[in-house]
Amino acid sequence: MANTSSGRQTGARDRDNEGRAxxxxxxDGLGRPLPYGADGVARQPEGVVRSPQETVAEAQELLNAGRPFHAHEVFEDAWKSGPAEERALWRGLAQLAVGLTHAARGNVTGGARLLRRGAGALEEWAASAPGRGRPYGMDLAGLTGWARQLAADVEQGGSAVDAGGRSPRLRG
Known part of the structure; x- marks a missing residue:
């Protein structure tokens, strides 16, 4: 089957240059698929190994720009490539970002659930060893408070939130 100029295969599943689906x-900015040929936002490259400081800085820029789906991709790279003892930290941060994504898309139930799940994961990770409350300068207590408050606000309001306007500050 032939590849099109967009990297898409005709008559089969889309594949990247390495042949993965x-x-x-x-x-769009919230990660929702648009029709082929439409103008979208640049996608985050996958599988990038960044330092923890680079991960936090890049994710914060994306969150501030109202692109939490893309920040989730950055956190996911850290979760998959980082040391085993930090995977739960990065997974929890990815859950917060995807929770904000769902809240911004108007998925009240899914957004609130993921925000609370991410907050719980961060609390559990921080409690698992002394001194884990501010990894890489991030304020985990502040982030869990932000996530729980946003989850409550989303449930109470019942409508989509402005992702950029409600984005968290990763470093307190």
């Missing part, structure tokens, strides 16, 4: 449709 990957949706080639453009996406």
């Amino acid at each position: 990957r949706n080639a449709r453009p996406r």
Whole structure:
């Protein structure tokens, strides 16, 4: 089957250059697929190994820009490539970002659930060893408070939130 110029295969699943299944449709700022050929936002490259400081800085820029789905991708890279003892930290942060994504898309139930799940994961990780409350300068207590408050606000309001306007500050 032939590849199109967008990297998409005709008559089969979309594949990336390494042959892995990957949706080639453009996406909007909240990660929702758009029709082929539409203008979308640049996608985050996957599988990038960054230092923890680079991860936090890049994710914060994306969150501030109202692109929590893309920040989730950055956290996911850290979760998959980082040391085993930090995987729960990065997974919890990814859950917060995807919770904000769902809340911004208007998925009240899913957004609130993921925000609370991420907050719980961060609390559990921080409690598992002394001195884990501010890894890489991040304020985990502040982030868990932000996540729980946003979850309550989303449930109470019942509508989509502004992702950029409600984005967290990773470093307190």
